[in-house]
Amino acid sequence: MLSITHGAIAVSAASLTFGLGTDNPLALGLALLGSQLPDLDTTTSTIGQICFPLSNWLEDNFPHRTITHSLLATAVIAAIAFPIGYHFNHLLTAAVLPFGHLVACVSDTLTKKGVQLFYPAQYWAVAGSNPRRRLKTGGAGEYWVLAIAITVLIFSIWINNNGGIFQNLGQNLSLSSAVIKTYNENAENHHVYAEIGV
Numbered sequence: 001m002l003s004i005t006h007g008a009i010a011v012s013a014a015s016l017t018f019g020l021g022t023d024n025p026l027a028l029g030l031a032l033l034g035s036q037l038p039d040l041d042t043t044t045s046t047i048g049q050i051c052f053p054l055s056n057w058l059e060d061n062f063p064h065r066t067i068t069h070s071l072l073a074t075a076v077i078a079a080i081a082f083p084i085g086y087h088f089n090h091l092l093t094a095a096v097l098p099f100g101h102l103v104a105c106v107s108d109t110l111t112k113k114g115v116q117l118f119y120p121a122q123y124w125a126v127a128g129s130n131p132r133r134r135l136k137t138g139g140a141g142e143y144w145v146l147a148i149a150i151t152v153l154i155f156s157i158w159i160n161n162n163g164g165i166f167q168n169l170g171q172n173l174s175l176s177s178a179v180i181k182t183y184n185e186n187a188e189n190h191h192v193y194a195e196i197g198v
Contacts, residue, residue: 001108001137003036003046005146009107010035010100012153015160017099027096034100037077038108038115041068065108070119074102110145111135 014031039045041058048055058068067073078098085094108115112134114126128134135141170178 001104001111001135001142002146003039005142005149006035006038006104006107007032008146008149008153010103012149012156013103014096014099015153015156024093027093030093030096031100031103034077034097034102035104037101038065038069038073038104041066065113065115067116067119069105069108069115070117071102071105072119074098074105077101107145111137 010031011028014028036045036047039047040051040055041062042048042064043052043055043059045055048059062068075098078095081094081097082091085091088094105115105117109117109125109127111126112131114124114134116122117125126134135145170181
């Protein structure tokens with residue numbers, strides 16, 4: 001997949017899942033960075049050009065979509081990210097980096113070639129048994145996936161900026177617990193009013 005597609009999928013997935021939805025720019029930026037890390041194994045990718053000495057070494061020693069597209073790489077990224085997140089008291093934010101990497105690796109299983117997700121095992125993980133139904137990198141199917149991911153991201157950020165999915169759902173269903181929670185969160189800083197229908 002293209003780097004923009006990886007980024008859109010990972011950021012929208014992080015926005016939907018972490019903390020039951022987030023619009024935190026740091027978390028979304030880390031998800032974006034994590035989604036680019038699998039392509040460190042090629043010097044033609046954006047991240048490969050930025051980290052040229054490392055990507056050149058990886059490209060010379062490992063085939064594309066093997067070690068950097070594996071659960072092993074996700075575990076290494078997590079082993080680096082979690083101590084840093086613990087030090088700065090942001091474990092949830094630190095978890096977004098390996099999450100973005102994992103989402104990118106899993107999304108590459110939708111392509112014709114797939115990935116060696118369980119490296120060093122030499123098995124190729126692909127989603128779907130029919131190769132004709134898998135996505136071609138840069139093909140029309142990938143652009144549909146990109147459009148859907150961007151739409152989900154926009155919706156997710158909008159809903160998170162408006163209190164999150166549970167608060168919106170609770171308010172639309174007129175649940176008293178949602179009203180009380182909204183009041184408690186906003187009473188000190190805002191004028192809160194309620195319309196009561198009979």
